[in-house]
Amino acid sequence: MKVFYLPAGVLALILACSLWAGRFLEMRTEHWTALLAGVSQAAEAEDWSGASRALRQAYEDWDRDQTFLHTILEHDALDEAEQLFAAAMAACRQEDGEEALIQIAQLTVCLEQIAETQGISIRNIF
């Protein structure tokens, strides 16, 4: 029965790892988007030091997971998010409210799309 249990076990493990990675990314994305929502609120209120602080915190949080993210995601998607973080930080530094809100909105969508690629759904599979 080893002939059966070994491949079946490995398959189950791969499935479990894949599901866990999808769920983990979804939770992390919820966390990052919540932080970015705080950045947007601060930018709308023209609290630029608060916005920059919240954005830096979101970026550091995102940066901590980079090793893991690079092992499961295509690097192009991560590079795009990285560029959007940089653009949003620049807009906050320049205290350009409109630009900052646009960049943060794009970044939020980008992060949600990244997480969505790892979710289990018919749309992804086909």
Add this chain to the structure above:
Amino acid sequence: MITAFFRTLILYFILMTGLRLMGKRQIGELEPSELVLTLIISDLAAVPMQDFGIPLVNGVFPIVTLLCVSLLLSFFSLKSIRFRGLVCGHPTVIVRDGKVLQENMARNRFTVDELYEQLRSQGYADLQSVKYAILETSGQVSILPYAREAPITPKGAGLNVPDDVTLPVLLINDGRIMAQNLHGSGYDEAWLTGELKKRRLTSPRQVFLLTVDEAGSVVCVTKEGRQ
């Protein structure tokens, strides 16, 4: 990752079904499941190797998934004859009593040209010599001739021939002593040295190939251009 997992499974089964529907003649010597595995794995391994933007796990997970699925298919094939038939197909008789079974040929998309090619390659000039031709699941054709056309065997001729077929064991391979084979055959280094001395050889390094069979018969090929 989960997308890669499900896509791998879907693509594997699509390819498997496609190959089964194509018929056996497309397969060659591999079983359908082995061929699918070979086709996909080579591609899966190449993509993350060449594109550094793609994580390695995107290649590794599908490959491991495929190997596991393949092992499971083999397991179920061993356990169930029906399942084996579904995965590997069944041998098909395409010639019976010298008569071509056209329906079976058509079902497997096997042409008359291919049938004759197989007959010729196995030494039969025409269908009159063939009692059965069977298209195996591997795509090979097994030909069973009429008894009158079959090569004469000692048994067929009523001869009592002593069984002198023995299995040669490799003891020296390109100058290296195969110690496990040597001891497994019941010999030792001293015996080997004696055999070399008989042939005026001083070292195993001078030997390209040395075998001994169960009857103790030694075959020695020295290296070309040895001093």
